[in-house]
Amino acid sequence: MSPALAALFRPASIAVVGTNRVQGSVPYDLFHNILRDGFRGKLYPVSPRESSIDGVKAYKYVLDIEEPVDLAVIVFPSSVCHLALEQCGRKGIPSALVISAGFREVGQAGAQREERLREIAGRYGITLIGPNCLGLINTDPRVSLNASFARRLPEPGAIAFLSQSGALCTAVLDYAQARHIGFSSLVSFGNKAGATEIDLLRYLSDDPRTRVILLYLEEVTDGPGLMAAARQTIAETGKPVLVLKAGRTRAGAAAASSHTGSLAGSDQICDAAFRQAGILRCDTVEDMLDAAVALVGQPVPRGNRVAIVTNAGGPGVLATDRAVRAGLSLAGFTAETTTALKKSLPAAASIRNPVDVIGDAKAERYQAAVSAVLADEGVDGALVILTPQSMTDIPAIAGEICRLAGASSGEPPSVDFTQAAQPKPLYTCFMGQRDVAEGADILQRGGVPQYGQPERMCEAFARAWRFGVIRRRLRSELVEAEAPAGSTAAGELPARARELLANPSGRRYLPLDQALELLTCYGLPVPPYALARTGAEAAAAAERIGFPVALKAVSEQVVHKSDVGAVRLGIGTGGEAAEGFRAVREAALQASGARVDGVLVQAMAPPGLELILGFKRDPAFGTAVLAGAGGIWVELLRDVSFRIPPFGEGEALAMLEELAVHPLLAGARGRPALDVGALAGCILRLARLALACPGIEELDVNPLLVYERGRGCAALDARVLRRRT
Amino acid sequence: MSQAIVHVLKLQPGEVTPEANFIFDLGADSMQSLQLVAAFEEEFGVEMEQEAALAVQTVASAVDFIKAILDGRG
Numbered sequence: 001m002s003p004a005l006a007a008l009f010r011p012a013s014i015a016v017v018g019t020n021r022v023q024g025s026v027p028y029d030l031f032h033n034i035l036r037d038g039f040r041g042k043l044y045p046v047s048p049r050e051s052s053i054d055g056v057k058a059y060k061y062v063l064d065i066e067e068p069v070d071l072a073v074i075v076f077p078s079s080v081c082h083l084a085l086e087q088c089g090r091k092g093i094p095s096a097l098v099i100s101a102g103f104r105e106v107g108q109a110g111a112q113r114e115e116r117l118r119e120i121a122g123r124y125g126i127t128l129i130g131p132n133c134l135g136l137i138n139t140d141p142r143v144s145l146n147a148s149f150a151r152r153l154p155e156p157g158a159i160a161f162l163s164q165s166g167a168l169c170t171a172v173l174d175y176a177q178a179r180h181i182g183f184s185s186l187v188s189f190g191n192k193a194g195a196t197e198i199d200l201l202r203y204l205s206d207d208p209r210t211r212v213i214l215l216y217l218e219e220v221t222d223g224p225g226l227m228a229a230a231r232q233t234i235a236e237t238g239k240p241v242l243v244l245k246a247g248r249t250r251a252g253a254a255a256a257s258s259h260t261g262s263l264a265g266s267d268q269i270c271d272a273a274f275r276q277a278g279i280l281r282c283d284t285v286e287d288m289l290d291a292a293v294a295l296v297g298q299p300v301p302r303g304n305r306v307a308i309v310t311n312a313g314g315p316g317v318l319a320t321d322r323a324v325r326a327g328l329s330l331a332g333f334t335a336e337t338t339t340a341l342k343k344s345l346p347a348a349a350s351i352r353n354p355v356d357v358i359g360d361a362k363a364e365r366y367q368a369a370v371s372a373v374l375a376d377e378g379v380d381g382a383l384v385i386l387t388p389q390s391m392t393d394i395p396a397i398a399g400e401i402c403r404l405a406g407a408s409s410g411e412p413p414s415v416d417f418t419q420a421a422q423p424k425p426l427y428t429c430f431m432g433q434r435d436v437a438e439g440a441d442i443l444q445r446g447g448v449p450q451y452g453q454p455e456r457m458c459e460a461f462a463r464a465w466r467f468g469v470i471r472r473r474l475r476s477e478l479v480e481a482e483a484p485a486g487s488t489a490a491g492e493l494p495a496r497a498r499e500l501l502a503n504p505s506g507r508r509y510l511p512l513d514q515a516l517e518l519l520t521c522y523g524l525p526v527p528p529y530a531l532a533r534t535g536a537e538a539a540a541a542a543e544r545i546g547f548p549v550a551l552k553a554v555s556e557q558v559v560h561k562s563d564v565g566a567v568r569l570g571i572g573t574g575g576e577a578a579e580g581f582r583a584v585r586e587a588a589l590q591a592s593g594a595r596v597d598g599v600l601v602q603a604m605a606p607p608g609l610e611l612i613l614g615f616k617r618d619p620a621f622g623t624a625v626l627a628g629a630g631g632i633w634v635e636l637l638r639d640v641s642f643r644i645p646p647f648g649e650g651e652a653l654a655m656l657e658e659l660a661v662h663p664l665l666a667g668a669r670g671r672p673a674l675d676v677g678a679l680a681g682c683i684l685r686l687a688r689l690a691l692a693c694p695g696i697e698e699l700d701v702n703p704l705l706v707y708e709r710g711r712g713c714a715a716l717d718a719r720v721l722r723r724r725t
Numbered sequence: 726m727s728q729a730i731v732h733v734l735k736l737q738p739g740e741v742t743p744e745a746n747f748i749f750d751l752g753a754d755s756m757q758s759l760q761l762v763a764a765f766e767e768e769f770g771v772e773m774e775q776e777a778a779l780a781v782q783t784v785a786s787a788v789d790f791i792k793a794i795l796d797g798r799g
Binding site: 020022047048049050076077079080083084 | 734746748749750751752754755780782
């Protein structure tokens with residue numbers, strides 16, 4: 001655990017620098033909140049004008065404090081924060097929280113002020129949070145720290161929340177308070193001039209009081225770093241990482257010039273990267289808290305087979321529908337379970353899944369049904385529904401469910417993934433608002449995931465189950481090897497590839513013949529080809545390659561060659577090749593402003609399934625590799641998946657499994673299975689090329705034909721866009 | 726100038742030094758900063774551009790700032 005961050009989260013002494021006595025102001029409230037919420041250490045107000053604040057002796061400067069200080073909370077106006085931080089450095093204070101706004105978020109002058117803070121923090125080795133943030137909360141009773149302008153300290157719990165938005169913290173706290181959701185800590189990190197979400201995530205990964213980590217982000221500045229920290233957290237500690245990331249709708253791909261560019265919006269890449277790292281991405285605060293209470297309160301489901309127990313038919317059907325849509329399956333019961341249910345439920349009850357204990361069910365009936373289904377080896381978890389009838393004893397049933405869920409102690413089961421025989425999870429939906437409020441309160445206080453609608457309950461279970469799958473995958477990758485065999489780690493750039501990318505002409509696109517040669521350098525299978533500059537050269541090349549051949553115009557300006565008639569297929573003689581050369585060249589010239597370098601003569605490849613492979617650079621994640629349904633309809637089909645290299649064969653195969661076209665690869669409707677192994681190999685080679693050639697901005701291979709198992713693939717066309725120099 | 730600062734910020738005369746920062750050392754809040762600008766305008770019979778005046782951080786800089794205005798007026 002980082003000692004620098006420990007001083008931030010667990011300070012023994014705090015100076016609030018720049019505070020005052022103006023109630024309702026940020027400088028005062030920060031000091032007052034720390035004092036009011038019972039901080040266990042020493043607290044020093046630092047104020048140029050006051051001799052005491054709230055009865056506590058104040059100091060003019062932080063340098064006047066005689067004792068050591070662990071954390072400075074700076075609340076001065078932005079114009080003088082650097083003076084305060086400089087004094088903190090001189091005093092040897094190891095950590096600082098700069099609450100003040102008026103930095104990078106307000107423009108150039110603010111950015112300069114922020115840079116000054118960064119420089120001072122770096123010079124003195126101060127761990128800095130902020131500026132422009134709400135502050136930090138640690139609910140550990142041994143610390144009890146509310147160094148924020150949130151209204152109150154939340155209930156202690158095992159969820160940590162890191163937020164780029166301070167205001168969202170206060171809203172989440174208020175919302176969570178109503179649902180009795182407890183937190184281990186909250187940090188609003190604002191402009192990230194010092195510690196980032198990655199540093200904080202790594203700290204919380206080691207924090208024994210935290211079992212689930214939530215993150216709200218408005219920007220991802222170091223995608224690979226975030227992925228590595230999340231992956232390590234999940235694999236090594238088993239803690240889920242949930243991210244609410246704003247900016248889904250930004251249209252980043254509008255001006256892209258390649259297929260890959262237009263298919264890979266920054267948010268899609270972000271989605272794929274999070275999935276790859278095992279991060280659970282959430283769409284709303286409610287969605288995130290729904291998943292968090294499930295993961296913190298109950299064991300992670302071992303499978304997706306659920307048993308529904310309900311006292312009402314309709315909600316049972318609603319839950320069934322949503323469970324199936326969310327990827328869950330309704331468990332079939334063993335004979336023993338059916339017998340147990342029959343014995344304890346009235347004749348009118350339904351003893352099949354969903355189990356209907358009928359509207360007049362009391363706590364005993366719920367107890368009998370829920371225990372029976374949880375004991376069934378074919379059940380991975382129970383979803384319990386209650387609707388409030390006049391005879392329903394809601395608090396008694398809630399208490400019974402708490403007991404069954406093992407939650408009455410208030411200490412939910414460990415999330416240790418090595419635990420072999422973990423108990424099964426139990427979620428509830430006490431449906432309604434006012435009448436069920438007391439029961440919902442009992443459940444929430446007891447740590448049982450409780451939802452107001454069956455749909456939300458099912459979605460939360462599905463998310464928790466998927467997390468279990470992800471955790472097993474990441475864990476097994478960790479066990480297998482640090483760098484899996486056949487991974488895409490960048491190797492040395494072959495000499496010929498370096499020559500091809502040298503670009504003395506300054507043109508942004510690599511000519512087609514050179515693009516294909518580059519693919520060959522990385523072992524991608526390219527059918528024989530030659531560049532012809534005259535009809536006679538085309539005929540001679542075709543004779544050499546062997547008929548039939550295809551002819552393709554080589555021109556930087558023509559993106560979609562077949563659209564303008566700049567492709568001829570099935571050329572069978574030298575004469576046809578010479579004639580085809582003229583026709584293809586003419587068609588390309590007629591495409592507006594086209595400059596034609598020549599015509600590519602290429603061996604005709606036998607028909608196969610058309611795919612596209614490619615990569616593009618991304619400001620947040622570095623590089624995104626794409627695989628998808630290829631050919632001329634790629635933009636219409638948009639059947640694509642992404643990964644951030646480096647990755648191994650398992651991820652390459654998983655990319656293919658995500659595609660709608662995957663059944664064709666696997667051999668649908670009696671057709672033979674295709675060479676998925678060779679295809680995955682092409683993806684890995686392309687990813688290696690991407691990492692070894694930073695001078696390439698975007699690259700498409702389209703189409704890449706895939707043949708029957710054992711017959712490999714053929715890369716027929718490629719487009720390589722160099723980076724601007 | 727010291728008198729105006731002592732009066733507006735309710736300080737002891739000895740606290741006002743040329744290097745003193747209005748906010749960090751003398752504890753001026755935003756309202757008092759506006760009052761200081763008004764007091765200097767009255768004291769020296771000048772008009773100051775508010776944004777520029779509020780950007781002045783130390784007593785010495787304020788002296789220079791007002792001197793420049795007076796010099797500019799000839």
